[in-house]
Amino acid sequence: MRPVPQKTPIITARQASLISCHSCHLLCKPTALGSNHGLVCPRCGAKLHSRKVNSLKRTWALILAAFIFYIPANLLPITTVISLGKAQSDTIMSGVIYFIHTGMWPIALVIFVASVFVPFLKLIILTYLLITVQRRSTWRLKDRTRLYRITEAVGRWSMVDIYVVTILVALVNLGALATISAGPGAIFFAAVVVTTMFAAMSFDPRLMWDAKESLNGRIQHT
Amino acid sequence: MSGLIACHECDLMQRVGTLPEGSTATCVRCGAILHKRKPNSIERTLAFALSGLILFGVTNAFPFLSLKIGAQVQETKLITGILELHKSGMSEIAFLVFFTTILVPFLQLTGILYVVLSVRFGRLYPKFRRVFRYINLLQPWGMMEVFMLGILVSIVKLAKMAKIIPGISIFAFFALIVVIAAAISSLDMHLVWEKCDQYRKKHR
Numbered sequence: 481m482r483p484v485p486q487k488t489p490i491i492t493a494r495q496a497s498l499i500s501c502h503s504c505h506l507l508c509k510p511t512a513l514g515s516n517h518g519l520v521c522p523r524c525g526a527k528l529h530s531r532k533v534n535s536l537k538r539t540w541a542l543i544l545a546a547f548i549f550y551i552p553a554n555l556l557p558i559t560t561v562i563s564l565g566k567a568q569s570d571t572i573m574s575g576v577i578y579f580i581h582t583g584m585w586p587i588a589l590v591i592f593v594a595s596v597f598v599p600f601l602k603l604i605i606l607t608y609l610l611i612t613v614q615r616r617s618t619w620r621l622k623d624r625t626r627l628y629r630i631t632e633a634v635g636r637w638s639m640v641d642i643y644v645v646t647i648l649v650a651l652v653n654l655g656a657l658a659t660i661s662a663g664p665g666a667i668f669f670a671a672v673v674v675t676t677m678f679a680a681m682s683f684d685p686r687l688m689w690d691a692k693e694s695l696n697g698r699i700q701h702t
Numbered sequence: 703m704s705g706l707i708a709c710h711e712c713d714l715m716q717r718v719g720t721l722p723e724g725s726t727a728t729c730v731r732c733g734a735i736l737h738k739r740k741p742n743s744i745e746r747t748l749a750f751a752l753s754g755l756i757l758f759g760v761t762n763a764f765p766f767l768s769l770k771i772g773a774q775v776q777e778t779k780l781i782t783g784i785l786e787l788h789k790s791g792m793s794e795i796a797f798l799v800f801f802t803t804i805l806v807p808f809l810q811l812t813g814i815l816y817v818v819l820s821v822r823f824g825r826l827y828p829k830f831r832r833v834f835r836y837i838n839l840l841q842p843w844g845m846m847e848v849f850m851l852g853i854l855v856s857i858v859k860l861a862k863m864a865k866i867i868p869g870i871s872i873f874a875f876f877a878l879i880v881v882i883a884a885a886i887s888s889l890d891m892h893l894v895w896e897k898c899d900q901y902r903k904k905h906r
């Protein structure tokens with residue numbers, strides 16, 4: 481990896497009245513493309529937006545929804561096992577505790593990190609990023625961008641518990657050891673994973689950097 | 703405006719000239735990856751996508767995991783758990799698992815193959831631009847490597863109750879994860895769009 485040799489002055493596409501296509505990264509001149517609404521990238525055909533549409537509102541709405549889903553996801557049973565006429569329901573946490581009791585520390589850790597810790601951390605980080613954007617903070621922009629990148633990348637690993645339930649359902653029911661079924665907690669949990677993924681996608685990291693540009697602009701004008 | 707692109711994470715404009723093969727250009731301000739120039743991008747991606755489709759067939763046709771209790775052996779396929787969930791009324795979860803572990807990988811492979819063959823033979827197949835855009839959109843939803851972790855957890859969890867025997871399909875699945883990742887990372891997005899642009903200009 482090597483940085484690009486910098487010859488052009490520090491200027492963003494928005495300051496130059498250009499739009500960078502989110503799909504193919506072509507720099508487009510909106511004036512050359514006609515009317516202001518319904519701009520389309522001449523190269524790939526994607527709709528052009530200088531920033532993601534309604535990024536802050538959408539991300540806030542998705543985060544709030546995910547916070548709400550997070551509660552039943554952790555309180556309601558994710559699996560119910562019926563063996564010898566006895567039914568036993570497990571939440572995510574009681575599953576983790578079971579693994580600790582049986583000495584399977586690594587598995588307990590994997591489930592706890594992926595299912596409890598990561599979704600919560602993701603929600604906290606996105607909330608923090610939204611608040612800093614709204615307060616037009618220019619503090620440690622590079623680190624905050626990195627934080628966003630990590631948040632976007634780790635979210636997928638939360639799906640692991642859903643997959644475990646799917647595999648257990650297939651194996652245990654066929655083996656006639658017992659019957660196992662997914663509980664309502666699993667649906668809420670899946671909803672948490674999907675909504676936080678959409679929330680991360682709808683957040684636009686360029687909004688953080690816009691605060692810096694507006695600050696620079698003010699200094700230059702006065 | 704040739705060679706000038708804006709960073710997709712901080713919007714800073716910078717000039718990215720023709721990079722040497724195998725090198726990466728990163729944003730000077732935020733460190734995002736702007737462009738990775740891949741050697742033999744089209745041929746490599748074609749090879750990975752084709753082998754990926756074969757592995758995809760093997761993964762879905764053969765037994766995935768088998769459960770041995772006493773003398774009895776029960777075989778399951780990749781789709782078994784999804785069908786069981788659907789039968790027990792958990793269709794939303796069944797669909798999500800189907801989408802992220804079967805449908806998305808299949809669409810990614812066929813989509814990449816379509817785009818790469820199109821570029822390879824120098825003609826734009828119908829809906830080329832839309833297919834290529836959708837490949838990029840689907841990428842975060844392919845979660846086979848997470849499923850692999852789920853398999854490991856399940857094997858450990860059931861180890862005390864019964865003996866689990868891995869099937870052929872699980873090895874094909876593992877290879878498929880590697881091959882899809884290789885196909886995606888060897889596909890040079892900028893190169894494909896440039897070829898697309900050249901072709902459209904020539905035939906206007």
Ligand SMILES: [Zn+2]
Binds near residue numbers: 504
């Ligand atoms: Zn475009």
Ligand SMILES: [Zn+2]
Binds near residue numbers: 709710731733734
């Ligand atoms: Zn940047």
